[in-house]
């Protein structure tokens with residue numbers, strides 16, 4: 380398969396575009412093959428370090444399209460202003476992105492977004508179901524026939540290797556998730572340290588399946604809560620500072636922090652269920668759906684990206 | 690809600706587009722509000738009468754984008770040629786469409802497409818699962834943030850009222866399906882007559898649910914087969930030649946012949962499952978998914994469109 384053989388005729392006068400999906404390559408040699416990447420970010424807050432990190436990505440920005448969806452809250456209005464002025468700067472410089480689409484959400488959002496509020500178990504179902512709708516609106520509205528890869532990158536991922544795209548692509552997997560950690564200062568020792576942040580990258584367990592089997596149709600399992608001990612192996616706990624960064628781990632659930640998806644996985648229909656799908660929703664339900672579509676899902680326990688610390 | 694208030698700034702120099710999904714209208718006054726329609730057609734054969742009928746639609750063609758997906762078979766090659774030359778003619782005339790995208794499928798297709806072959810119960814699961822993938826590729830790759838409505842129109846629907854879009858829109862429903870009939874000449878009487886064609890527009894029955902409950906996880910119910918008598922009320926049988934054409938009927942399953950969908954239903958995540966979803970796949974699974982997303986599904990038993998007769 381060679382990108383050169385992609386029939387891509389844009390006839391502006393007649394407004395006809397031809398795309399042969401079979402000739403659209405999705406390979407570890409993405410950059411050489413000039414494969415297009417769509418980076419999608421639901422954004423309730425604009426974090427300058429996220430923007431700086433995004434701009435430092437070393438994949439050819441001419442091949443990168445950005446898509447954002449912001450909530451209709453005051454927080455969203457504020458984020459939009461900051462995002463717009465940041466974009467203005469970037470797009471007038473070298474290294475500007477191919478195209479940027481900004482969507483304002485039509486669905487509801489929760490107002491309070493403090494870390495402790497949004498993590499309360501009882502608000503998780505409603506909150507994550509709304510996040511699922513936002514993610515779906517974003518991918519359904521922005522993916523083009525020329526998109527080879529979709530990177531889901533949360534707006535509060537503030538640090539990653541510059542080669543994030545190439546590194547994840549090199550694994551040539553349908554879905555692959557980085558391990559999301561957080562930097563913090565230890566209260567007692569005053570030492571800078573790191574700790575796991577995202578617990579949605581997991582391997583299904585017998586206990587998890589047992590819990591799911593005992594649930595009513597409309598109930599969900601959410602990972603990372605003591606109230607619902609699944610004993611699922613969590614990728615967050617498999618990080619080994621001395622291990623090989625390219626170690627792969629098969630997963631059954633993923634988070635949305637930094638996940639690279641082959642566009643064909645979405646094209647085949649993989650979306651983020653806002654309703655319980657095998658008792659899972661949002662990114663965890665997405666992983667299950669990718670698997671139902673016949674795709675394998677992986678994570679990189681030793682490949683860290685960092686979440687903002689409020 | 691007024692289309693005029695839609696923030697839609699295309700800044701070609703910076704390649705930034707803004708869309709406020711909340712200000713995107715989807716109303717019975719679609720034409721007045723200049724709402725954009727995406728007409729999607731999976732096409733294994735090019736039927737000239739389909740093309741003629743499509744071109745006669747009285748909705749403003751400047752607001753209509755067309756999307757096609759063709760299989761990678763010889764039949765598909767042939768259909769592509771005919772489609773391309775038909776498009777060339779149309780797009781150089783008045784009444785040309787806003788934009789046309791043609792996709793070639795990367796997934797497999799069944800070679801034999803005779804009516805009796807494709808309707809055999811045992812090939813239905815594989816065939817319709819492939820159709821689901823094709824439909825998903827099409828909608829995921831072509832929907833834009835400005836799309837208000839999606840009309841799924843099969844390539845062998847050869848006759849409909851010119852006001853098809855306006856008529857369906859007037860009902861203001863999330864999903865609404867026309868009744869697909871077929872013209873034929875009665876063998877005995879030699880009289881021209883009509884008969885029901887599409888049995889995928891149905892209302893769930895107790896018997897249907899019972900059959901589903903007895904199935905293994907990966908088995909499906911497909912409608913219209915004596916081998917699997919669901920006793921579901923089929924919209925095809927509710928046609929009343931003397932009845933009101935605007936009579937509505939709540940449905941649980943739909944076919945893909947001529948179905949109008951509010952774009953937000955897809956944006957929320959409704960796709961065509963290629964795997965058993967509540968033991969349903971493709972368009973029937975789509976209806977179930979729309980319902981799980983909280984949308985109602987309707988049909989118009991007395992509003993006929995006609996399927997090609999091989």
Ligand SMILES: Nc1nc2c(ncn2[C@@H]2O[C@H](COP(=O)(O)OP(=O)(O)O)[C@@H](O)[C@H]2O)c(=O)[nH]1
Nearest residue numbers: 421422423424448449450488489513533534535
């Ligand atoms: N569009 C949209 N984005 C949101 C909303 N809430 C959070 N986000 C973004 O979605 C991503 C995940 O949300 P976050 O609150 O960080 O989740 P957590 O880190 O898992 O607790 C981040 O990029 C947020 O900025 C919302 O209501 N609408």
Ligand SMILES: Nc1nc2c(ncn2[C@@H]2O[C@H](COP(=O)(O)OP(=O)(O)O)[C@@H](O)[C@H]2O)c(=O)[nH]1
Nearest residue numbers: 731732733734758759760798799823843844845
């Ligand atoms: N892209 C694509 N379209 C197909 C394929 N098979 C059928 N179609 C189209 O999909 C629609 C439904 O298929 P059809 O064979 O008419 O189904 P039936 O009328 O329900 O028996 C029609 O528009 C076909 O032209 C396929 O393998 N690939």
Ligand SMILES: [Mn+2]
Nearest residue numbers: 533535536686
């Ligand atoms: Mn976060």
Ligand SMILES: [Mn+2]
Nearest residue numbers: 843845846996
């Ligand atoms: Mn047909």
